[in-house]
Amino acid sequence: MRRLTPEAVRFLSGPAAQAELAALAEGPLDPLTAVAALRKRWSANEAAWIYDQARLRRRARAKFPHAEALLFEAEALEQASAGPVARWRAERVFGPYARVADLGAGIGGDALALAAAGKQVLAVERDPVRAALLEHNAAALGLAERIKVVHGDWRALELDVEAAFADPARRSGGRRTVRLGAMEPPLADLERLAGRLPALAVKLAPALDKAELPAGAGLGFVSLAGELKEALAGFGELAWAEPWAAVLPAGARLSGPEGPERTGPVGAYFYEPDPAVIRAGLVRRLAAGLDAWQLDPQVAYLSADAPRSTPLARGWRVLKHGPFRQKAAAAWLAAHGAGRVEVKRRRSPVEPAALEKKLKAALTGGGPTLTLFLTRIAGRHWAVLGRPL
Ligand SMILES: C[S@@+](CC[C@H](N)C(=O)[O-])C[C@H]1O[C@@H](n2cnc3c(N)ncnc32)[C@H](O)[C@@H]1O
Incomplete structure (x- = not known):
């Protein structure tokens, strides 16, 4: 390029x-x-x-609505927030705020979504090319009136806004980093700013080390289509007291203190919590809502007697379960006429792709896709075969 x-x-x-x-x-x-x-x-x-x-x-169509009107730069496009996440954040996290700053706005994944949600946006970007691209993009979407693009370093500015959003670059020396001190700008700079603004939210890598977060910061996790997308740290009015998970595109949200421990045997239904729920540490809280229990206190798999439809977890009807043995698993698949098998695991040493290959001989063409879960229940290597709900 x-x-x-x-x-x-x-x-x-x-x-x-x-x-x-x-x-x-x-x-x-x-x-x-x-x-x-x-x-x-x-x-x-x-x-x-x-x-x-x-x-x-x-390439941008996957991330940006109206990509056909916008201009991009390769790395900035890669760094940009996915459209549905940016829109959700603008409407749900920044809902109460009318004047919002986007600190390090790039080509505008978030700034455009904030403006489209009706905010007056101060978009600060220190890279001259990205700032110019953002000017074009705002005008191309008819949002120029709502976005003031400032080419410069936000740390040198007086920010007259009610709330701010920052999506620090996560590359250092050409490599991706999850260390909060190695982001650009480092979290410490944002923390200093947090004391001067009513509200601040910072997008972070979902794999962040929670211990690196400053005391008093709120924390939530966002997934899109079953994929964990980001962590969001909140300061000031956005210093959420309890962890939360947001599951998109449904927009379902779960928050709270973690629920009480409840474990039990494999029941008629099996649930895999959404990755945002797991990362937010809310598996037991989800279980309480589904009238379900964990199979093992260390494992994020749930079971229940009755089916519940929820965007916060994927569910399966349990067809068979027992101690894991490859031969037995192959016999289960053949008995249920499986046409394809997807192997998933938590705390099992078996490689899913390798096992899927080995189980091919047990499959019949045209049958349903079944899922084989491998896990550990009270120290025993256990397998559960399920049909997606
Ligand atoms: C991860 S990108 C932002 C992506 C954006 N949220 C989006 O969805 O398109 C981070 C941006 O912050 C800019 N940046 C980093 N430090 C900055 C600073 N101190 N002042 C202004 N911009 C900064 C970088 O140039 C980069 O374009």
């Missing part, structure tokens, strides 16, 4: 480049043919910028 400059962004924002990009939105995008065609009308730099944007726009 050719490096973008503020001049390149100005060029790409212009009507002629935008028309070229619209023409490249669909159909094959072969680099040789596309660039050769562009070179008839544009300089080598301009042709490369247009071609790169056409590719980035296609």
